[in-house]
């Protein structure tokens with residue numbers, strides 16, 4: 001279980017992340033949705049240990065993790081971030097990219113784990129290709145396989161769908177749910193696209209100007225009655241589908 005309490009980050013006089021608290025259970029996906037500049041990436045980087053917050057606490061399975069000590073290596077163990085640009089090593093094959101993070105383990109375990117991860121993430125067929133020879137969706141799934149190789153408790157994803165075409169998007173959404181459930185990881189993803197969040201998340205947090213306005217189930221966010229900003233956000237996300245159905249009277 002991943003839990004953050006009262007996280008705040010201010011740059012000069014601008015509060016970019018304003019007193020955020022979240023809780024994500026193992027095997028659950030929380031999608032944080034907000035417009036560009038709302039503070040999503042900063043929040044994700046605080047959770048991964050890459051940015052030190054001004055205040056707030058992080059717990060993993062009820063254990064307090066120190067976010068404040070001066071570290072040489074910024075990444076927190078047990079929390080892995082899949083960056084937007086994947087950062088796969090271009091000169092290594094897909095399987096080697098995953099194998100590289102397992103050098104501390106025995107050869108026998110590495111082989112078994114790499115195969116298992118490639119099968120789970122649906123990239124076994126492309127294991128001998130280099131990153132430039134595969135699609136964006138395949139690169140994304142390879143980056144997920146690499147991130148979860150050492151069985152982290154939490155997986156963070158920055159705009160996982162934004163570089164993908166609609167077929168790859170659909171495939172990734174299905175795979176992500178399968179991976180998170182099977183590996184029992186607490187997953188936080190950030191996206192500006194509420195439709196993706198509706199389709200993949202167990203809970204959605206709507207972020208505006210550094211604040212989380214509401215965290216609730218996709219059904220309740222969709223049916224929001226009170227907050228004008230959330231209503232507007234839901235309207236704009238579903239507008240294309242409504243226009244299409246009304247055009248053809250479906």
Ligand SMILES: Nc1ncnc2c1ncn2[C@@H]1O[C@H](COP(=O)(O)OP(=O)(O)OP(=O)(O)O)[C@@H](O)[C@H]1O
Nearest residue numbers: 011012016034035036037038039040041042043192
């Ligand atoms: N190092 C920094 N110094 C000063 N301001 C910063 C810094 N990093 C981010 N900001 C500001 O914080 C705000 C939130 O940025 P952030 O990248 O977290 O938003 P975002 O919601 O992820 O946006 P996007 O979807 O465009 O990536 C922005 O106004 C940005 O200019």
